[in-house]
Amino acid sequence: MRKKLNKLETKEVLEILKNLYPDAKSELNFTNPFELLIATILSAQSTDKRVNSITKDLFKEYKTPKDFLSLTTEELGEKIRSIGFFRNKSKNILSTCKILLEDYDGEVPKTREELIKLPGVGRKTANVVISNAFGKDAIAVDTHVFRVSNRIGIVKAKNVDETENQLMKNIDKDLWSDAHHWLIFHGRRICKARSPKCSECPLTNHCLYYKNVIQKEG
DNA sequence: AACTCGGGGCA
DNA sequence: TGCCCAGAGTT
Structure with missing residues (x-):
């Protein structure tokens, strides 16, 4: 079994996602x-x-x-x-x-x-x-963050709690909010739950899902 | 862990 | 038409 990416590798992956989704942010921009x-x-x-x-x-x-x-x-x-x-x-x-x-x-x-x-x-x-x-001291893990994080190997987690803990451990705090949005954008645009567009994904070399599922099918 | 809540957008 | 959707609560 391949191990999850270390902190440096995670940083590289996030940098790729950052370049892919330079303006990733929530449309729910309420400050109140x-x-x-x-x-x-x-x-x-x-x-x-x-x-x-x-x-x-x-x-x-x-x-x-x-x-x-x-x-x-x-x-x-x-x-x-x-x-x-x-x-x-x-x-x-x-x-x-x-x-x-x-x-x-x-x-x-x-x-x-x-x-x-x-x-x-x-x-x-x-x-x-x-x-x-309130202070940004959390990473919100939704279905996209959970799925994408596990597929591309920046975490190896069987539930949301583990995903959250591993992400916070492996990502610098000042990137938590941005990382959350990059992962969500990737989940919606390319790394979809069903029929992911792996041919458009720059992370297939990191991706456990691509390695274990897509390549074996092909 | 499995099930339910759900109207609307979109192919 | 059928499929899907930035979850939460209950059993």
Whole structure:
């Protein structure tokens, strides 16, 4: 079995991805922690584009947990219907707003332990909020980051926790946020879950997936 | 670990 | 039509 790439090799791989996606960044560029939290809850199993299509109007009218709590789950649900899972998300968002208002004086908590207890907030969403609003001290691992990191060998992990730990260990902290976005862009554009475009990928020489699956098929 | 929630975009 | 989507919660 091939071992995962070391820190220097990982750095080289990330440099290649950086050049491939020079302007990789999230379209969910909210600086307000509350807006970022809500937008990130909404983004689960959806896309940034869809979330952005509704948050602009939503945040114009509803800016605080208290504002959101003036809505019923049915009313909020109608406003976010187009992104999918709208009943769950509406219910979770209002429950989260209630907790923010009652337990955190309307503010967004800054630790993962607190964030992850909020309804609709899992490890990934908590890390997005931390890494984009609170000190950047986290790498958010979504399905793309997990899949791409393992395929190209910068981690060898069987779950999200291991992926997160190995990435943080092998990547300099000042690159965490950028690396997150490079990996996601690569996952969406080339290193797709099914039918990856390996012929367009500059990392096939590093790639365990290419070595073990694609080449054997060919 | 497997299952459910889901409407909309796109081929 | 069928496939897919920057996850989370429950069992």
